[in-house]
Amino acid sequence: MKQTKLNPEIEELFTHPEPWENWESKLIIGSILLAIVGLTILGILINNFILK
Amino acid sequence: MTQQLNKKWTQGMFSTEDWWSAWLGLFFFGLGLLSIWGLDIVGWIAKPKTWEWTNLMQDFSWHKLLKTSSTHYHSLHPLLSLFITYLVFAFLTGLGAYFQKLNVRKYLYGFTIIFFLTWLAWIAGHEAHLSAINAMVKKHNYFKEYNLSWGLQLGGGASYLLALIIGLVIGNFMKNFASKIKEAAKPEWFIKTGIVLLGIKLGMMTMKAAGFTYELALAGAAAAFVAYLLFWPIVYYIGRKYFKLNRSSAAVLSSGISICGVSASIATAGAIKAKPIIPIAVSSLILIFAMLELVALPPALTHLSPNEPIVNGAAMGMTVKTDGADAAAGAILDQLMISKHLKQTGEQWEEGWILSAALLTKIWIDIFIGIWSFVLAIIWVRNVDRKKDQEKIPKSEIWFRLPKFVMAYMLVWLIYLAIMYFFPEVVPSAKFGGHIVQGPYRKLMFMLTFLSIGVITDFSKLKGMGRLAILYALALFAIIAPLAYAVAYLFHHGMLPPVTK
Amino acid sequence: MRNFELALYFKGLKWIAQNKEVRFESSELKELDEQIKKYLQQQNIKGQIKVSYYFDFDNFPHWMRQYMPHYFNKQLIFTL
Numbered sequence: 001m002k003q004t005k006l007n008p009e010i011e012e013l014f015t016h017p018e019p020w021e022n023w024e025s026k027l028i029i030g031s032i033l034l035a036i037v038g039l040t041i042l043g044i045l046i047n048n049f050i051l052k
Numbered sequence: 053m054t055q056q057l058n059k060k061w062t063q064g065m066f067s068t069e070d071w072w073s074a075w076l077g078l079f080f081f082g083l084g085l086l087s088i089w090g091l092d093i094v095g096w097i098a099k100p101k102t103w104e105w106t107n108l109m110q111d112f113s114w115h116k117l118l119k120t121s122s123t124h125y126h127s128l129h130p131l132l133s134l135f136i137t138y139l140v141f142a143f144l145t146g147l148g149a150y151f152q153k154l155n156v157r158k159y160l161y162g163f164t165i166i167f168f169l170t171w172l173a174w175i176a177g178h179e180a181h182l183s184a185i186n187a188m189v190k191k192h193n194y195f196k197e198y199n200l201s202w203g204l205q206l207g208g209g210a211s212y213l214l215a216l217i218i219g220l221v222i223g224n225f226m227k228n229f230a231s232k233i234k235e236a237a238k239p240e241w242f243i244k245t246g247i248v249l250l251g252i253k254l255g256m257m258t259m260k261a262a263g264f265t266y267e268l269a270l271a272g273a274a275a276a277f278v279a280y281l282l283f284w285p286i287v288y289y290i291g292r293k294y295f296k297l298n299r300s301s302a303a304v305l306s307s308g309i310s311i312c313g314v315s316a317s318i319a320t321a322g323a324i325k326a327k328p329i330i331p332i333a334v335s336s337l338i339l340i341f342a343m344l345e346l347v348a349l350p351p352a353l354t355h356l357s358p359n360e361p362i363v364n365g366a367a368m369g370m371t372v373k374t375d376g377a378d379a380a381a382g383a384i385l386d387q388l389m390i391s392k393h394l395k396q397t398g399e400q401w402e403e404g405w406i407l408s409a410a411l412l413t414k415i416w417i418d419i420f421i422g423i424w425s426f427v428l429a430i431i432w433v434r435n436v437d438r439k440k441d442q443e444k445i446p447k448s449e450i451w452f453r454l455p456k457f458v459m460a461y462m463l464v465w466l467i468y469l470a471i472m473y474f475f476p477e478v479v480p481s482a483k484f485g486g487h488i489v490q491g492p493y494r495k496l497m498f499m500l501t502f503l504s505i506g507v508i509t510d511f512s513k514l515k516g517m518g519r520l521a522i523l524y525a526l527a528l529f530a531i532i533a534p535l536a537y538a539v540a541y542l543f544h545h546g547m548l549p550p551v552t553k
Numbered sequence: 554m555r556n557f558e559l560a561l562y563f564k565g566l567k568w569i570a571q572n573k574e575v576r577f578e579s580s581e582l583k584e585l586d587e588q589i590k591k592y593l594q595q596q597n598i599k600g601q602i603k604v605s606y607y608f609d610f611d612n613f614p615h616w617m618r619q620y621m622p623h624y625f626n627k628q629l630i631f632t633l
Contacts, residue, residue, distance in 0.1 A: 014301040014330070014520065017292060023435040024292070024299075028285040035281035042274040043542050050267045051546055057560055057607035058623050069619040154615075240619035314620035318613075322625035325582055328563045328613060335617055374620065429625075437583070444628040452623035508616065 058452050069241040072148040074460035077248025079144070080489050081464050084252065087485030088478045094485055095122025097140075098133040099492040100171075100211070104180040104198040117175050121488045138167055141496070148241075155235055162236030166507070170499045173218055177211025187394045205395060208403075208495075209350075209387030212380065212502050216346070219506015230507050237504040239376035244457035246497030247379060247411060251461040252490035253404050255468020256483060261550050262472075268405075268547070272366060272412035275543040279370045279413075279536060280420055283310030287527045295523045299436065300326040303428065304334055305520065309527045311424070312417050313338045313373025319453045323425035324432040336513045337524055342377035343509040345528075350385040354392055361389045361401065362547035365409030367540035371533050375414060376501050382410030383498055405549035413540075415458050422453035554601045554630070557593065561627075562612040570606060586629055594633055604629040 058064060065071050083093045103116045118130035125133065142163055149159040177183060184194035185205045195203055204210065219237075222230050230237075258265040287310045291302035303324055308317035314335045321331035349372060353364040368385060372378040386406040394400045429445045437443065471482050514521055559570040559577075570577045570585050577588045589604055608624040 014297055014333075017296045017298045020292065021435070023431070024288075027431060028289050031281045031285040035278050038274070038278045038281065039539070039542070042278065046271055046274055046543050050271060051544075055560055056610040056622075058610065058626060059607055064622050068622040070622050234616070238619055314617065318617065318621035318624065322608070322621075322623065325625055325627065327566070327568075328624065329566070332614060332617065335620070442630040444630060446626055446628060449623075449626065452626075453621065 058448075061448060061451055063452075066151045067153065068456075069148075069152060069238065070244065070456045072152065073241055073244030073248060073457040076144060076148065076245045077251075077457065077460050077464070080249060080493050081252060081467075081486075084485035084489035084493075085467075085482060088481050090481070092122055092124045092485065094488045094493070095120060096125045096128060096133055096136055097121045097488065097492045097496070098130060098137045098171075099495075100175045100178045102178050102180055102184055102192075102194045103175075104194075104200070107198060117178075121492050122484075134171065137496070138164070141167065145236075149236075158232075158235040160236075162233035165233050166236050166500060166503055169218055170215055170496075170503045173215035173503065174211045174496075174499050177206075177208075177214045179210075182210035182214075183207055185391050185394055187398055187400065189394070189400065205391055207387040207391040209384050209391070211499065212384050212387070215499050215502035216380070216506050219503040220343075220509060221506070223507045223509050224511055227510070230510075233507065237507040239380075239501045239505040239508065240374070242497045242504060243376040243379045243501040244455075246494050246501065247375065247415075248457055248460045248464060249490050249494035249497065250404075250408070250411065251464030252468065252486045253494070254408060254461075254465045255472075256486060256490065257402075257404065257408065258465070258469060259472050259479060259483075264547075264550065268362070268409060268544075269412055271543040271547070272369070272409065273416045275366055275370065275539050276413045276416035276420060278543075279539050280311060280417065280424065282535060282539070283370075283532055284424075286310070286531060290527060290531075291523060295519055297523075300324055301330055301334075304330050305523065307421075307424075308334050308338045308373065309524055310532055312375075312414070312421055313342055313377075315374070315418070315455070316421050316424075319421050319425040320428060322453075323429040323449070324436070334520070337517055337520055338373050339509055340511060340514055341524055341528060342373045343505065343511075345372045346377045346381045346384075346505070349533075350381050350388055353385060354388040358389065358392055358396075360541070360545060361393070361406045361549060362409045363537070363540045363544045364389065365406040366413050366544045367533075367537040369410040369413030370417070370536035370540060371528070372410075372414075375418065376505050378410055378414045379407070379498065380502055380505060382407040385410065400552040401549040402552050409544065409547075415461065418455045418458050421455075422450045425453055426450050554603050555598065557589070557602060557604045559589070559604065559606050560609045561606040562609045564612075582627075590631065590633070599633050601630065601632050604631075 086093050098118050099121050101117060101119055108116055114130045118134060120126060120128050120133045142160060145163060146156060146160050150156050180194050180198045180200055181203045183206055184198065184200060184203055185207055186195035187193060254265065284306050287306040288302050291297040291305055304317045304321045304326055307320035317331045317334050317338065349368055357364055364385060365382060368381050369378055372381045386403060389406055390401050390403060426449060433443050433445065472479060559572050561568065561570045567578050567580050568582055568585055575592060577585050579585045579588060593602060606627040608626065610622060610624055
């Protein structure tokens with residue numbers, strides 16, 4: 001399979017977006033929430049026990 | 053037609069670059085360890101010396117340009133040492149090429165050219181006007197010794213940049229020639245081998261500063277974990293909502309931009325069973341942007357944030373995609389920041405810590421790729437495929453996507469830790485061999501990476517990428533890079549490399 | 554449980570699954586699954602069946618393999 005420039009046939013593969021679904025919102029929000037929780041807890045731990 | 057079907061867990065052990073990075077790295081590491089029993093099997097490797105062009109012209113001698121790496125081999129003429137270095141590396145990598153089903157003849161032809169061009173760059177980069185710093189470095193101030201009136205004072209970074217420039221010229225302006233040597237332009241293979249050898253340096257750094265090494269590793273893990281979970285959903289959302297991408301391409305692009313470049317995009321595409329043409333198209337884009345990051349970020353970070361070397365390294369690890377580009381960028385950043393700090397304060401940070409900060413975040417990310425892909429696979433089966441039949445995602449998928457060179461890197465580090473804790477009396481003799489292997493051997497793999505990465509980067513591939521390139525540029529420079537710096541700052545601010553005495 | 558193994562690859566814009574005996578081709582993986590089920594039904598195979606797909610990574614451009622040596626394996630379990 002040879003690598004090609006993005007021709008119209010391949011452009012097709014990237015377009016035709018499906019409608020946004022609930023589970024996608026859950027994935028995005030869940031991921032970001034987990035990141036914020038991680039940032040907070042790990043941030044506090046590292047700042048208090050490693051960076052001080 | 054040959055096949056590579058990953059059926060058993062041992063599949064690919066002798067036929068993939070990843071495993072061959074581990075084997076080569078562990079082989080050199082093992083050779084170096086023989087110094088514990090008083091054997092020096094590694095000191096024959098050539099290494100460049102700092103030289104000055106008028107001094108060389110007055111009285112030419114190869115001894116001014118090159119030397120062997122240990123005094124046990126000092127009677128060896130430097131050209132002979134270089135030739136032996138070529139033979140050994142050509143043989144070992146040629147063996148790897150054979151088992152990886154590359155065209156061995158083409159590989160050896162390409163490797164010979166790449167090897168000697170690399171050495172040309174390495175030697176040229178050691179010219180004093182490019183590399184010498186006006187301060188005591190390993191008992192020498194070459195700037196004063198050669199009575200220089202000017203100098204770029206780039207330290208080891210000069211050689212790296214020269215190799216990169218040569219590679220880029222070949223890759224972009226000599227495409228015919230590039231196609232003839234591409235079989236041997238394997239930046240990921242070379243850098244992964246170099247990273248395994250860097251495990252020795254990490255082991256040695258642990259011997260010197262155990263607390264700091266563990267802190268760096270933990271902070272790196274925390275930063276990588278947070279960055280992953282933050283970057284991916286943001287880029288996915290922008291891709292879906294504003295750039296109207298379908299789910300598969302948004303997911304693959306998100307992984308490529310926000311996680312770890314080509315490997316993450318292939319892993320994600322595989323996890324969600326996207327058509328292979330998607331990660332293949334995305335990967336060209338990733339490589340070009342990784343090169344742009346490699347060139348732009350080290351000087352930018354050195355200039356903008358000269359007093360936070362570990363923050364800069366960690367930020368780089370979360371921003372620069374592909375292991376090769378990240379390690380290369382980390383190596384340049386390491387040299388640029390050490391040189392700048394030395395020039396400004398007279399204080400020399402130990403080499404390798406900034407590079408390690410860049411690599412440790414990247415290594416944690418490499419490990420998380422397999423886990424995140426597994427999670428995405430489950431989500432896709434449940435929500436996208438929605439099959440009536442039971443589709444099982446084999447747990448072996450995590451194993452097949454787990455980078456094996458990282459395991460070798462950790463193994464090397466652990467062995468050094470074990471030596472330190474259980475056999476402290478052999479530490480000095482272990483360090484003798486280890487110092488050579490993690491020095492010229494590792495640096496040679498890095499240098500080969502720089503040249504190879506330039507050869508395979510073709511900027512003309514950006515043409516026709518359209519909205520994908522715009523999304524990539526926007527996500528990377530407007531979102532990922534600043535966020536990565538913020539996360540790196542939160543977890544690493546104030547950390548400084550130990551100072552060389 | 555009967556095990557039915559297939560090598561999987563992608564050519565043009567189609568998925569192809571094959572072993573020594575048979576070959577299936579479709580633009581969508583779901584359709585491939587259906588074709589395989591129909592084939593097994595035609596062979597009068599009954600009971601619980603596990604279809605294992607192993608993506609042939611030789612199918613990827615060689616320059617990409619140094620980044621990741623695996624695409625995916627897939628297992629489908631159903632009863633005929």
